[in-house]
Amino acid sequence: MASSGRDQSGRNTSSISDKIVQELDEAYKKHGIPGVLERVKGNLNEWKSVPLNIAITGNSGVGKSSYINALRGMTADDEGAAPVGVVETTAYPTGYPHPENESLLLWDLPGVGTPNFTRDSYLEKIRFRRYDFFLVFAASRFTENDMWLAQQIRQAGKHFYFIRTKIDLDISDNKKSHPRTHSRDQVLQTVRSDCMAQLQNEGFTNPEVFIISNFDVNEFDFRQLSERLIRDAPDIKREALTLSSTFLTERIIKAKERYLKKRIYIVSVASAAAAAVPIPGVGCSVDIAVLLEEALFYRKQLRLDKSSVEENATALNITVSKLQQKLNLQSQLISYTVKGLLAFFGSLGISSVAENVLKIALPLVGCLIAAGMSYRVQVYCLKKLLDTMINDALSIIAEMNNVFARNTMNVTEDIGEDLA
Ligand SMILES: Nc1nc2c(ncn2[C@@H]2O[C@H](COP(=O)(O)OP(=O)(O)O)[C@@H](O)[C@H]2O)c(=O)[nH]1
Ligand SMILES: [Mg+2]
Known part of the structure; x- marks a missing residue:
């Protein structure tokens, strides 16, 4: 049986679900350890096969393609980027895959009312049903067509x-026209309340407005928009969107x-099953290749790899070493x-604490139970590693928030709850 527990907030933190245990069990009976490893890999990558389609629509020239490029970490100069220009470049719907997940498509759509995309054929032509979310873009006021589309959605x-x-x-226009009285926050506030007023007048009682610059992804509401989509995603899609x-x-x-x-629990089963390398001073073995792969995955997920840290340092206008x-x-x-990873695990002082800290029973077939000690130690090691990275990711974000003070107004306060 799978063991389960509750964390401080009372959420279920079951170590490994009954369904997975059963699947691994079956894989083991059929194909032995290689079968278990195969199944585990499949399970860990499942999120990459959940289809996600985000519609990005609005008039020509409002920054749709630029937004898609910014989300994909590209500029219009990069190969495969969405073409950007002041003339209408979106002749038909184009889905751009997200760099971390090919099943997540960002759809660059023609605006409603362009010659080939009149209101009466628009929904059908863009294949309306395909999308999980619609982002309606405008660079100044929202148009009649934007409102019409929003109503359909x-x-x-x-x-x-x-x-x-x-x-x-x-902001830069205001600075030029009001060199002495310019206030960035005031501009933001005015733009926000103008948008809200316009949309409320059109019957959208609680419109969700995100104010962004495609050239300043660390500022304004750019990140909050990603956060919002995650929050609003149905359960089965939320994991994929988050990762x-x-x-x-x-x-x-x-x-x-x-x-x-x-x-962690799933990876640890795989590693325990194929355990080969002893952790120095701990007296139990792990499949270090499996753990290293996972460590690299966390690092990428939390933007702690070399190039992401460099990017952050550049955004903060300091060197990586500073x-x-x-x-x-x-x-x-x-x-x-x-x-390096073995050295880190070896430094955790596991042998004395592992038994006390880990209250997780290894579910599963006989052979894996024999590897129970390895399993426990690995859960412990990976948790420590993840904690270390989470702390660092949070520190970097806190620093970013200090430097790029946002005008939050009422955009995020009302989210006020965890996303997962
Ligand atoms: N200043 C500024 N220019 C932008 C922004 N987003 C897009 N642009 C520019 O606006 C023009 C149209 O952008 P594009 O992404 O092609 O708009 P689309 O037609 O809606 O896809 C291009 O010259 C972009 O460089 C933005 O947030 N700020
Ligand atoms: Mg475009």
Whole structure:
């Protein structure tokens, strides 16, 4: 039987679900250890096969393609990027795969009312039913066609959000016209309340408006939009959306943590099953290759790999070593190699604490029960590793939030709850 427990918030933190135990059991009976490993791999990658389709629509020139490129970490100069220009470049719906997940498609759609996409054929032509979310873009006021589309989406009971782009231009224009009295927050507030008023006048009682600049992904509501989609996703899609997100907020990090924790038990079964390498001074073996792969996955998920940390340092306008010095990022002291990871695990002082700390019984067939000690130790090691990385990811986000003070207004306060 799978063991289960509850964390402080009373959520179920079951170590490994009965369904998975049963599947692994069957895989073992049929194909032995290789079967278990195969099944575990499949299970860990399941999120990548959940179809997710995000519609990005609005008039030409409002920044739809630029938003897609920004989400994919690209500029229009990169190969495979969505073409960007002031002329209408979106002649038909184009789905751009997310870099972390090919099943997540960002659809660059023509706006309603363009010659080939009139109101009466629009929904059919874009294959309306395909989408999980609709983002309706405007660079100034929302048009009649935008409102019409939003009403159709609302009637269909689907999620939609209004996105006001190019806030950077409003701010720089205001600075030029009001050199002495300019206030960035004031501009943001005015734009926000204008948008809200316009949409409320049109009968959208509680419109969800996100104000962004595609050139400043660390500022304004850019990340909060990703957060919001995760929150509103149905359960079966939320994990996929969370693990695909390359933009982090405190809540997104915590949501990732929950999903990454869930993987620990499954990974540990695989590693215990194929255990080969002893952890120095602990007296039990692990399949270090499996654990290293997982460590690299966490690191990427939490944007702690070398290039992401460099990106953050650049955004913060300091060097990587200054950032490291300031935040004392423990995850950056680990060397992500077989040797380095074993050294980190070896430094955790497991032998004395493992038995007390781990109250998880290894479910499963006889052969794996023999590896019970390995399983427990690995759960412990991976949890420590994940905790280290979560702390660092949170420190970086806190630093970003300090530097890029947002005008939050009422956008995120009302979210007020965990995402996962
Ligand atoms: N200043 C500024 N310009 C933007 C922003 N988003 C897009 N643009 C520019 O607006 C123009 C149209 O952008 P594009 O993404 O092609 O719009 P689309 O037609 O809706 O796909 C391009 O010149 C972009 O560089 C933004 O947030 N701020
Ligand atoms: Mg375009």
